[in-house]
Amino acid sequence: MSAPLQIVALLFPNVTQLDLTGPAQVFSQFPDAEVHFAWRDRNPVPTDSGFSIVPTATFLEAPQADLLFVPGGAGAFELFEDDAALSFIAEQAAGAQFVTSVCTGSFALAAAGLLNGKRATSHWASLHMLEDFGAVPVRERVARDGHIITGAGISSGIDFALALAAELYDDRMARQIQLYIEYDPAPPFDAGSPFRPEADQQSVKERIASVTEHRSPMVARAAQRLRTES
């Protein structure tokens, strides 16, 4: 691996910002690493949470990534029609040691042709649709298939990034960062996935139905295009 370690994260409009900012907090503690937020230009990019984040590099300026990272959100599905973004992902992935995502960032990896036959995870409400891209959806908080590492929904990015700390450095580094960010979680409820006892099952059904209705046509088109091209 090169020194410094080059981490390139994709930053796009309507990103679910915690997908990106959770891991970014962990990455900021990696010794001898540089983190880049790449987008087509350096104008502030609106997130899903009412504020904007400024890219640190354009697609042309970003170095070759050792670790490529794609967060998720509604905007990840808009990337399906964005050739520049999909090409950036595919070209960066070809030279990266690790190709990674959190939440529905895995759909952008899939649309870039990177998940065919690969075990991958995603947000619980979208996970089933990964199959359309020929991926093998797995219900894991952090899933690994060779050099592809994917995290589940939104807040899982913290677990994902600590797993990367252990992989890229060692367990001690991961423990030190976990301590620093005081990641000793104490959720007020046991409701954090569809399979937890306090999960709101009506919410589960409604969100899966809504996500499937809105996103499955986009997924089907992108998967079709990928099959035609390859």
Add this chain to the structure above:
Amino acid sequence: MSAPLQIVALLFPNVTQLDLTGPAQVFSQFPDAEVHFAWRDRNPVPTDSGFSIVPTATFLEAPQADLLFVPGGAGAFELFEDDAALSFIAEQAAGAQFVTSVCTGSFALAAAGLLNGKRATSHWASLHMLEDFGAVPVRERVARDGHIITGAGISSGIDFALALAAELYDDRMARQIQLYIEYDPAPPFDAGSPFRPEADQQSVKERIASVTEHRSPMVARAAQRLRTES
């Protein structure tokens, strides 16, 4: 409470960005709420993690908060010498239903004169110094004293914000948001606070020593000034 609920978060240079972005992800799901990131001007504000966030309002533009929220980080201690920021905090707090912080944001609340005699928490490495301001430091992930609600270090902001969801709306709302953000944490180690079995105790000692050396003179000065003024 007014409708929409007005949430005003302070955004300042060298903020520990997850202190702010973790809660912001939860706040983005509050129904009928507006979230403002306030700073002296609207230029992008550099965070601790190598990227900048754009304020959505200046101190003059921000509405009166129903919920005032101050994140932490090295920059929170720089606010001690920033009269405009401390006045903004104190004036907003006077009209707010809830006055809140995560991590060392509690030190900014304290420097603005808001924690005298109050139970409050902070990042584990800085917590002991809250006493200099006349606050009562408590080792809790989310601490409440009347209308003042404080969260512990960095990642605790997610637990903090879910507790606020339950307080401002109801338990069902908190559970629904927890489900949406898939907050079913699975840290790879049990190392997230000094009191956990896998915590790196050398890190604990070194960080407390370093933080105390760098910050206690600033805390002592600010606390002295507060006593002189009151």
